[in-house]
Amino acid sequence: MESNDVHADLKHVLKSKDEIQNRIAELAAEIDRDYEGRDLLIVGVLKGAVMVMADLARALHSHVTMDWMAVSSYGSGTQSSGVVRILKDLDSDLMGKHVLIVEDIIDSGLTLSWLKTNLESRGTASVEICTAFRKPDAAKVAIDVKYVGFDIPNEFVVGYGLDYAEKYRNLDFVGTLAPHVYE
Ligand code: PRP
Helix, strand or coil: CHHHHHHHEEEEEEEEEHHHHHHHHHHHHHHHHHHCCEEEEEEEEEECCCHHHHHHHHCCCCCCCEEEEEEEEEEECCCCCEEEEEEEEECCCHHHHCEEEEEEECCCCCHHHHHHHHCCCCCEEEEEEEEEECCHHHCCCCCCEEEEEEEECCCEEEECCCCCCEEECCCCEEEECCCCHHH
């Protein structure tokens, strides 16, 4: 879907399709360079990371393997609870592997902070994080994120994997939702 398809539901477009694709290409170039000569496993966190995983993986010029996890990070509503449950674990054994966790957004940071520690405890050679979006003003824990697409304001954003009530994930851009949609 494009911005015209959901015009009435949006306050404004925050990052356009072109801006996102250009930034993903820059991140992919950095990742290619940083992991040159090493095997890399990229781990997408379902469901939001599907878009960024698909675009990032195709923008890379190196071989990578891909795996997926599903975790529940929200207790109820739109606030992080800090309680993380694994709904679907990785298929891969992480012993000795270089792992890059790929996310759509870091909000409070609670999910990624927990996930990074969890994966590191499995004997990895390294664990780093790549996120398409980050909300610095929403951070509740300090977390070291190696690759950040965009720092964005603490607003209700949807698109490019990010949902409201499971809708809007399939927008090819990111927009700020108009309050009348969720109030
Ligand atoms: C989102 C996002 C992260 C998490 C970030 O997932 O993909 O996993 O929230 O929030 P935090 O930094 O406050 O912990 P969500 O639980 O909405 O699931 P989804 O990817 O299926 O939409």
